[in-house]
Amino acid sequence: MAAEAFPIPTSGGRSGLTARAIVAKGIRRRYAAELRFRAYGIAAILFGLAFLVILFTNIVSKGYTSFQQSAFRLDVYLDPEVIDPSGKYDENARQMVDYGELAAAALIKALKVDPQSRPDTRAVGALLSQNADIDIRDHMLKHPADIGKTISVWALAHGNVDSAVKGALDREVPEARRKLSDKQLAWIDRAVAEGLLQKRFNTGLFTFGASSQPETAGIGVALVGSAFMMLTVLLLAVPFGVAAAMYLQEFAPRNRWTDLIEVNINNLAAVPSIVFGILGLAIFINFAGLPRSASIVGGLVLALMTLPTVIIATRAAIGAVPPSIREAALGVGASKMQTVTHHVLPLAFPGILTGTIIGLAKALGETAPLLMIGMVAFVVEYPKSPLDPATALPVQIYMWATAAERGFVERTSGATIILLVFLVAMNLFAVVLRRRFERRW
């Protein structure tokens, strides 16, 4: 091997060449190899970084538009004929009114379309979202006296209109295969020019639940579900994790049993997440009878997954506290337990917190185990307790990613940006904490 690397010039080796010449020739080759080797290293690093940049720019460029949503500025005439045909002021009846019709009528008027032409009015109606009526209905329920007046509201545009406004709709496609007709596009262009159709900040993305229409789909339910889960993880994984780490690091005798526990913890940290999902399905749902799709089950599963992270981080933090502190406490008469709880734990706290946040961030982005316990559900209602069906942020991304309609791609990227923002914020917080409280003894 060595002979191959550094060819030893022997006298009779190569005719006409002195040993010096051979070495000089070899050196050029070897330096070239050296440069190449360095280049490989730089290329590898650049490859990784480039991919990171591409990934982020790709998602941001696809998703930033989802933070705005097109809506029509409409002057809606609250027609008594439609709202209250019977003339009775009835709460129930007013819930049932087709306010969408009023919005469509207002849009027909605003676009100066002939109200008698059925195809045209229908085409105008198709520009509005199916949920365009929510604002009008809310207004009517709040101010019943406004009947017969004209109010000004924002009515959500249909998803196709939204993509046309954002330029995501290919206008070169022949009309028959396009989602919007030439006529509709002309109306949209005019409405945009007149300020009738505007892009506004998309609050719906944060507040709506599941929907089959992209323009009314949001991550509200998913955010609540994820929050419940994070709370469960925090309440379970941290106490158990810290207690276990305390025991293993400070009290446990070295024997087979504690060795087994340690090997177990290290292995649990590397078990595929989907296996935890199967565990949750078999134990929490089938055996313990907890409801499917509930965020408490998700929280339990994620807590089990986070536990090793918390234990390992806490042990490292406790181990970093110098023995002199313990000896001092023991010296003034504190018991072992008091030493640990009064002195070691507070000093290890920043480290524990950092580990916990990183564990939480990992749990927040976890998807596979949640699929197993049925969190892939179409949930419109906000969950009121951790026992109600809910979804989670990454699961919502998964569901939208697999949705057939193109309009969801933008939403998915938007939700991904939000998820990444959460993760970056949590990790930054952990880094700041570490920097701020890092202490060297």
Added chain:
Amino acid sequence: MLWTVLPSLALVLVWALAEPIVISKEVYSFLPEEVRNETRAVRSLTMGTIDAIASGVRQLTPEQLKLMREGRTNPVELLESKGVTLAAAPRPFMIDAAIRQNRLSDTSRDAAARGGLLLALLGLALGLLRVRPTLRSRNSVERVILVGLGAASTVAVVTTAGIVLSMLFETLQFFQSVPPHEFFFGTVWDPRFSAVGREGGSQGQFGLLPLLWGTAYISFVALLVAVPVGLFSAIYMSEYAGQKLRTVVKPALEILAGIPTIVYGFFALVSFGPFVRDLGAALNFDVSATSVLTAGFIMGVMLIPFVSSLSDDIINAVPQSLRDGSYGLGATKSETIRRVVLPAALPGIVGAVLLAASRAIGETMIVVLAAGIAANLTLNMFEPVTTITVKIVSQLTGDLEFNSPQTLVAFALGLTLFIFTLGLNIYALYIVRKYREQYE
């Protein structure tokens, strides 16, 4: 304090666990003979109905209850109005059983509360009696806390046991309907979702090999990307890069490990897959958007930091004296790395690669979105294949019946996956640890 709370808490807990079992046994013995001879499914259905009636009956007034027992009102409608939906009209014995169940559980709650309170008072008295100057209460309190801490540390073991046991039972059940050799050596994966009620007949085939092949192939492609890139960046960072570059590049590369896998999957599905397909079309290749290549490449990128940071640590652990010796013989830096440092670090690097492989095998979201769902025994990198994890997801999402092999196979797959990754992890950790001790 301890004497007051702990015993009564324990009593209440045990009671709460035992209560449903005892009561359901009691109610069950109350049922007519012919119901008890039914099949298991029917029996559990009956018990479920009784539970539902019991919760409904609580909300009825005594008169309504009397009417219902005498069969003079329609129980379904009556209970519906209280928010309890029944699938079918209950038979009279069910209503009686439900009422009995309610009475039993009332008595038991009552007894539990009284017993708990009594025990608490007794404990308090005992505790107060024991207070005297010679009592070292700190010691006993701390002993209890220590037991609590020890119990918390066993959660990890309990979890592992739970994983193994939960999957083992379902797997054994699965092997009752599908013989193990068909599962392990079958080459066709076709778990027909048989129509409800059509027992026997077409059962579907559950061959593990196509899934195993898909998993191995994708992992191989992923490692083909991750190992060179990760290794070279680790080498560059530990041997060439200055302190400044390290502090920037290392965390940046580690971001790749922090990105949720669903994000990678989405990227592969929406951007990378179509890109590869178009590229293939331009080069006259027939590439499908979901393929081994797409999933493997993206997964490889995800694994870069796993390989690089572990290898980095291991390369740093190689003692400087080895390098100095090599330089002294006139070797260049790259020659030293290739011929001295890497061979010395090889076991550790192999361990890192094995850990990355176990990650790749267990990875789910990327392959769910980017690898395809058709089980396919193919060598072609541009065709979709499917993996164990994808099939677990597809068998276990949606409506489930927990006694069909279609569902149970997921547990068998999960156990296979668990054993594979566990083996890889243990072996990798063993190698890493063994190596680390060499220079210490």
